[in-house]
Amino acid sequence: MTYQNYSLKQLQQIDASHHLHPFTDHRELREAGSRIITRAEGPYIYDSEGHEILDGMAGLWCVNVGYGRDELAEAAYKQMKELPYYNSFFKCSTPTPVLLAKRLAELAPKGVNQVFFGSSGSEANDTALRLVRHYWALEGKPEKNRIISRKNAYHGSTVAGTSLGGMEPMHKQLGGAVPNIVHVMMPYSYELALPGESDHEFGLRAAKAIEDAILEAGPENVAAFIGEPIMGAGGVKIPPMSYWPEVQRICRKYDVLLMLDEVITGYGRTGEWFAAQSFGIEPDTITTAKALTSGYQPLSALLVGDRIASTLIEKGGEFYHGYTYSGHPVACAVALANLDIIEREGLVERVKTDTGPYFAQALRERIADHRLVGEVRSFGLMGAIEIVKDKATRERFEGDGRAAVVVRDHAIANGLMLRATGDTMILSPPLIWTRDTIDLACERIVKALDLAEKDLFG
Ligand code: PMP
Secondary structure, three states: OOHHHOOHHHHHHHHHHHOOOOOOOHHHHHHHOOOOEEEEEEOEEEEOOOOEEEEOOHHHHOOOOOEOOHHHHHHHHHHHHHOOOOOOOOOOOOHHHHHHHHHHHHHOOOOEEEEEEEOOHHHHHHHHHHHHHHHHHHOOOOOOOEEEEEOOOOOOOOHHHHHHOOOHHHHHHHOOOOOOEEEEOOOOHHHHOOOOOOHHHHHHHHHHHHHHHHHHHOHHHEEEEEEOOOEOOOOOEOOOOOHHHHHHHHHHHOOOEEEEEOOOOOOOOOOOOOHHHHHOOOOOEEEEOHHHOOOOOOOEEEEEEHHHHHHHHHHOOOOOOOOOOOOOHHHHHHHHHHHHHHHHOOHHHHHHHHHHHHHHHHHHHHHOOOOOEEEEEEEOOEEEEEEOOEOOOOEOOOOOOHHHHHHHHHHHHOOEEOEEEOOEEEEOOOOOOOHHHHHHHHHHHHHHHHHHHHHHHO
């Protein structure tokens, strides 16, 4: 039986009876009922009532090539017929992860040539954590195992992902994190810069917080620093350009590995294949997932730098870690076809030279002046709008994020899906968006802001 045999009401009732959703208040969900998305095409999603909604979030930061790509469905179908599954354990391999690993090594920044596959960003970060600690143990320094991360970081929802992340409400529910992970300040100047401090200076100060944490622990005890190049779920927080090169300098000075979490930024979102290239740094590990398959299959790839890989290979000994679906042949086949599309259509270049700059300008010229907007910012096709009660003082509305939810609901009702995190509206559209799509999105944002203004100020 297919879902078409059910009415929307029935689907919502069954959903409420049996389906526990991620990051959801289940009492609230049961009162409101869920929005059921039934199909999608190009940049649009459609709900069960037939509403067409422009998807400003690319699903969940992942559908970079847009919806309805027959080529990806065909790649999955062909691979499923030929070999739907075999594992990569016990000295076995299948063709598609082999070819995908080679392709990723070619795209990755200099000195990154090995790949460990999983099915999700969280899994890949779990692998990364295990791998850097294993690396230092192999180097005869097992005590060098502390990891420095940032407050408000998001690195996934497994125990390791939550521990690496810096989200307090998540930590509270964890009841005991993976030990030896500390969190320092995030590089978010809008809220944290001192009066009179330039962006450049603030970036250096935010990096210095990492150095302080290294010195406090003793460099001999610090394995690595991990960070999202641009914090995503934490509110598209874009660091000053001075931040990442300084972080890299500090990591090198104290022999601390540099781990980048590019689950959102990887595969074109910033106008380069990886944000490491946008910020001019050479990390030791790069966590990727999401846009690797444009969300058409669950797949993650931890890209591993030569330093870690050569120790692993030279010292030998089993790395006791891996997943049933590490290197899943179907997911890897879809990833290969997805990379073909991104390359053939020049999507990365387009973000860099055309849609990224146009998006930034559109936010600045059409959104920034609105009474409810404290700041707009973007990098490539990743943007944020800060909702404030008072532009000049940056005072927020009462109710911790309530105002942003009002804006979001109006946006969705007016045909634009975007996300509210705290008081921040987030946009992370498919890379197939054109100037026209950006214009349309801006029109809908302005409309949502106007309606929200009426609701919030009466
Ligand atoms: N890292 C980052 C930066 C992310 O944004 C996410 C997911 N939004 C994850 C890790 C976790 O990925 P997943 O949900 O696939 O486990």
